Structures are given as C-alpha cells and as structure tokens.
Amino acid sequence: MNKVLEANVDTVTGAYRSLGGWVEKPTDLQPALEGDISADVVVVGAGFAGLSTALELAAGGAEVVVLERDFAGFGASGRNAGYLGGSLGIEFEFFHKRVGHEKARQIVSFYDEGVTYVERRLAELGIDCDYNASGNIRVGVHPSQEKKVRKAMQLGLELGSKTQFLDRAEMRARGIPPAFLFGYAQQHGGTLDPGKYVMGLRRAALDAGVKLYENTPLLSYSEGSIVKCVTERGSVSAPYLVLATNAYTPQLGLLRDKVVPLRVSAIETDPLSAAQLDTLGWPGREGLITAHWTMESHRLTARNTLLVTTKRLDYAYGSQTPNVPDAAAYGALAGALNERFPTLRGLGIRACWSGYVSMAYDALPVVGETGAQQNILHTAGCSGHGVATQSLMGLLLAERIRGSEHPLLSALRHKTPSTLPEPLQWCAVKSALAMTNMLDDRINRKVRKRA
Structure with missing residues (x-):
C-alpha cells in the first residue's frame, strides 16, 4: 500500500484505515452482553476514560461492567496522535477571563497532573507503549507567529504551566528540523503509542x-x-x-447542547530509512505542535514513521460521527508534510485515518452528573488532549462514586457555554473552520515565499 505524497488526493486516501493506524481488532474479542445482569457500576465506552474509571473502581472492590459499541480502543483512544501532553497545547485565552485567574490555575494543574498520572499508571500496570519522555514543543513556522507564541507562553506561565522559550539557536542545538523556527517547550510528558496504551488498559x-x-x-x-x-x-x-463516550455522547441524548464532535485526521508515512532519519536530525524526537489556528502536529514514532495530524477539522450536521475518510484533510496533511520536511518528498504513506474529538465552546472539559439521583456521570470535551486528561478522569470519577470529590474535579466544574441548535450550529462551526483555514493558509503562503 505504498503511496507517494505527491500523488493526488485519491491516491493518498487509498491508504485509509477505518480502525485508525494504531490498533487491530483484538484476537480475544470479548463476547457481547446477553441476558440481564447487575453490577455496582456500569461504564459505557472502553477508551482511556472508561477503562481508567473501571480499573480505579475495581481496585476498590467494586463490581464493574464496561459496555463497548465496537472493541476497546476503536474510538478516539486508538486514533489520536499519542501526545502525552500537559498544559502545553491548551488555549489559555479561551477560558482565562471566563473562569477567573484562580480557577484557571487549577485547570492548568489538572492538565499537568494528567501527565504524572499516566506515567505512574504505565509503571504500575506494566504497560509498554513505547513511551518517549521527550517533552513537547509548541512551534512557529513563520516569524509572524512569534508574538502569538510568546503571548500564549506568558499567560501559561502566569497560570502555572512550566515552559521554556527556545529561540532559533536553541532549536537548532536540539536538532529540531529547520522548518520549525522557535517555540516553547514543556519538559514533562512526551509521546507514546496510544493503541498499545489503550490495549494495555484493556x-x-x-x-x-x-x-x-x-x-x-x-x-x-x-x-x-x-x-x-x-x-x-x-x-x-x-x-x-458512567458515560465515557466523549464525542459520541450527544448521540445518546446527552450533552448535545454542550459539546461539538469534530473530525480530526492523520497520515502516517512508511518507515524512514537510516539515511532519511539522518537528514532530519531530531535526536530527542520531541512532539511538535504548530501555532496555527488549527494546529499541525508532527512526531516520529517508535517504528520510525512520521505522523502528521489535525491541520483540517470537519463537522457533520447534527453532531453525527460517521466513520468515513476525509480526502481533503489527508491532502492538506500530505502538503504540510512536504513543506515541513522537503528531504522526505516521495516517501510513501503507510496509513491515513480519521476520528472524533469533542469540544465545548470554551475548549474545557465537560464533566458532571445528571439524572434525578445525580448518579449518571459523564466526561467529554477532551478537545484533542485526551491521553492525559481522560486517563486522569478515571481516578476523579471513581473517587466521586466512592463518595468524595477530588479538588481537581471541583476545579473543572463551571458553566459550560451552550451550543447552538441546528442548522445554526452547522453554519457557525463550518464558518469558523473556514476562517481558521484561511488564516492558516495565509501563514503557509508566507512560509513558501521565504523558502
């Protein structure tokens, strides 16, 4: 299935995988539920959040049942880019003024604590998921982005996010590929294989x-x-x-007025040769997240492939989540790969795939209870930061069920803005995505002129 990046979009889409690029259907697929049973807690969704919640509850002696529509890891947990990132990539300005400075600091702590939690659980559960504790860097690809990058970093520092600015000399000293001019780095966290992680939780x-x-x-x-x-x-x-169903929650009749499912896409190259790796440098293999309005993310995997994600988002009318290819997104990602890594032109595409994240209008997690007895718990609104946050959410929800509330769960409680009814939401989201694409395309044209 080798496809060259300079081929047309239809050819790139020929590498499409409906399961994502990290997982295969388990050989020990668990049987579907038959008959009527009971438990202490039922969890719907076998991704990072659902499996983490089940594990934390089971450790306390609870009898837990997990219902999964497909197989564990089929959804976003098995399709994402595999960044174990803390507060580096979140948009502080989206919520800082809305929730206030002190609550914003607590929310930043939640994102960073998620990294520590996952690192601890990998050791406790003996999960080998090719974790590279490299840290991650938010990077600029054009000089005009430096003001935005520095402003975001400064607000993050005020809220407790521990980062360090890297100028061009420091980026080159680290061996970061030259397309990435400057950025700010967060030293904790890194990258992992999300498929191996979710299957380890399973x-x-x-x-x-x-x-x-x-x-x-x-x-x-x-x-x-x-x-x-x-x-x-x-x-x-x-x-x-516990509804740990993230972007799929609105289809269950809950949170349709709070979160928007957005389709995110990825392409993964064929393995790089030793010579191709040498042309990149990049010895630390840090995860790179660009400062575009709709970010690009670039990382090397343990199998020596290059993964490029996001770049183009999409929304399906009525908050639906069809499992279909997104040819336009794959074409945009292939173009970004060519531009950022010119020494790799002609490299084949191993796989491309799409999946869904959920996002609230303030880009914050949406967690809480519903029902007359307040015994139906939900977590959504990962906004593309689910590896750390949705894993930690398992501990927070388990403690809530056991009768206590973790301070970080309290910090996340806030009034989530209401979404729009259809067709207004479709119009608003599509317009916003078109605007961000236009702004990002303008930056990319400037980059090409400098080349």
Missing part, C-alpha cells in the same frame, strides 16, 4: 475482573436509584452509570 481491566462486553452498543438507559442500560440482547443495572 488487558489490565480484564485481569482485574472487570466484565467487558464488546460489540455491545448502548440502546437506551433509564434513570432512577438503579440505572438500567439496555443493549441489543440484554441489560445491565447498577446504582451508577
């Missing part, structure tokens, strides 16, 4: 006695002191329900 959950039912979509649930979840061939009843 294995740990099964070993801990969590009952995982795959190929088991939730059809409906009923509120009450005991929540009943109905599936195609059975049901499970429990005092608590």
Whole structure:
C-alpha cells in the first residue's frame, strides 16, 4: 500500500484505515452482553476514560461492567496522535477571563497532573507503549507567529504551566528540523503509542475482573436509584452509570447542547530509512505542535514513521460521527508534510485515518452528573488532549462514586457555554473552520515565499 505524497488526493486516501493506524481488532474479542445482569457500576465506552474509571473502581472492590459499541480502543483512544501532553497545547485565552485567574490555575494543574498520572499508571500496570519522555514543543513556522507564541507562553506561565522559550539557536542545538523556527517547550510528558496504551488498559481491566462486553452498543438507559442500560440482547443495572463516550455522547441524548464532535485526521508515512532519519536530525524526537489556528502536529514514532495530524477539522450536521475518510484533510496533511520536511518528498504513506474529538465552546472539559439521583456521570470535551486528561478522569470519577470529590474535579466544574441548535450550529462551526483555514493558509503562503 505504498503511496507517494505527491500523488493526488485519491491516491493518498487509498491508504485509509477505518480502525485508525494504531490498533487491530483484538484476537480475544470479548463476547457481547446477553441476558440481564447487575453490577455496582456500569461504564459505557472502553477508551482511556472508561477503562481508567473501571480499573480505579475495581481496585476498590467494586463490581464493574464496561459496555463497548465496537472493541476497546476503536474510538478516539486508538486514533489520536499519542501526545502525552500537559498544559502545553491548551488555549489559555479561551477560558482565562471566563473562569477567573484562580480557577484557571487549577485547570492548568489538572492538565499537568494528567501527565504524572499516566506515567505512574504505565509503571504500575506494566504497560509498554513505547513511551518517549521527550517533552513537547509548541512551534512557529513563520516569524509572524512569534508574538502569538510568546503571548500564549506568558499567560501559561502566569497560570502555572512550566515552559521554556527556545529561540532559533536553541532549536537548532536540539536538532529540531529547520522548518520549525522557535517555540516553547514543556519538559514533562512526551509521546507514546496510544493503541498499545489503550490495549494495555484493556488487558489490565480484564485481569482485574472487570466484565467487558464488546460489540455491545448502548440502546437506551433509564434513570432512577438503579440505572438500567439496555443493549441489543440484554441489560445491565447498577446504582451508577458512567458515560465515557466523549464525542459520541450527544448521540445518546446527552450533552448535545454542550459539546461539538469534530473530525480530526492523520497520515502516517512508511518507515524512514537510516539515511532519511539522518537528514532530519531530531535526536530527542520531541512532539511538535504548530501555532496555527488549527494546529499541525508532527512526531516520529517508535517504528520510525512520521505522523502528521489535525491541520483540517470537519463537522457533520447534527453532531453525527460517521466513520468515513476525509480526502481533503489527508491532502492538506500530505502538503504540510512536504513543506515541513522537503528531504522526505516521495516517501510513501503507510496509513491515513480519521476520528472524533469533542469540544465545548470554551475548549474545557465537560464533566458532571445528571439524572434525578445525580448518579449518571459523564466526561467529554477532551478537545484533542485526551491521553492525559481522560486517563486522569478515571481516578476523579471513581473517587466521586466512592463518595468524595477530588479538588481537581471541583476545579473543572463551571458553566459550560451552550451550543447552538441546528442548522445554526452547522453554519457557525463550518464558518469558523473556514476562517481558521484561511488564516492558516495565509501563514503557509508566507512560509513558501521565504523558502
């Protein structure tokens, strides 16, 4: 399936994978739920958040059932770029004035604590996911971006995000590829294989006695002191329900007025030869996140491929999440790969894929309870930062179910802006995406003129 980057968009799309690029269907696929059962807690969604919640609850002796529509890791957890990033990539200005300085500091702490949590859990659970504790860098590709980069960094420092500005000399001293001119680095965190991570959580959950039912979509649930979840061939009843379904939550009838599912895409090259790796330099393999309005992210994987993600977002009318290719996004990503890494022109595409993140209008997590008994918990609004945050959310939700509230969960409680009804939302989101694309294209034209 080797495809050259300079081929047309249809050729690039020929490498499309409907499962994403990191996972395959498990050989020990767990059977679908049949019959009526009960548990202490039922979790819907077997990604980072759902499996982490189940593991934390099981460690405390709870009987936990996890329902997964496809298989563990099929959704965003198995499709993302694999950045274990803290507060580096979040847009502080989106929420700083809205929630106030002190709460904003606590929210920044939540993002950074997520990195520490995942690092600890990788060791505790014995998960080998090719973690490279390289740190990550938010980078500029044109001199006109420096003011924006420095302003974002300064606000982050005021809110407790620990970063360091790198000028051109320092970037070159690190061996960062020359297309990336300057940036600010966060030394903790790094990159990992999200497929190996989520499958490691799956294995740990099964070993801990969590009952995982795959190929088991939730059809409906009923509120009450005991929540009943109905599936195609059975049901499970429990005092608590956790909806760890992120971008898919609006389709379950919840959070449609709070989060917007956005389609994110990725391309991964064929493995680089030793000579090609030498042309890049990049010895630390730091994750690179550009300062575009819609970022590009660039990273090397443990299998010596180059992964480029995001660049173009899309929204489907009615908050739907069709699992379909996005040819325009793959073409834009291939173009970015050519421009940032000219020594790799002609390199083949191993895979391209798309998936969904959920985003609130203030770009903050949406977590809370619903139902008359307040025993239906939900987490969404990862905004593309799910590896650390949604993993840590498992601990926060487990403690809430056990009767206490972690300070970081309290920090996340705020009034989320309401989304628009259709067709206004479709018009607003599409217009906003078109505007950011136009601004980013302007920057990229400036970069090409300097080349």
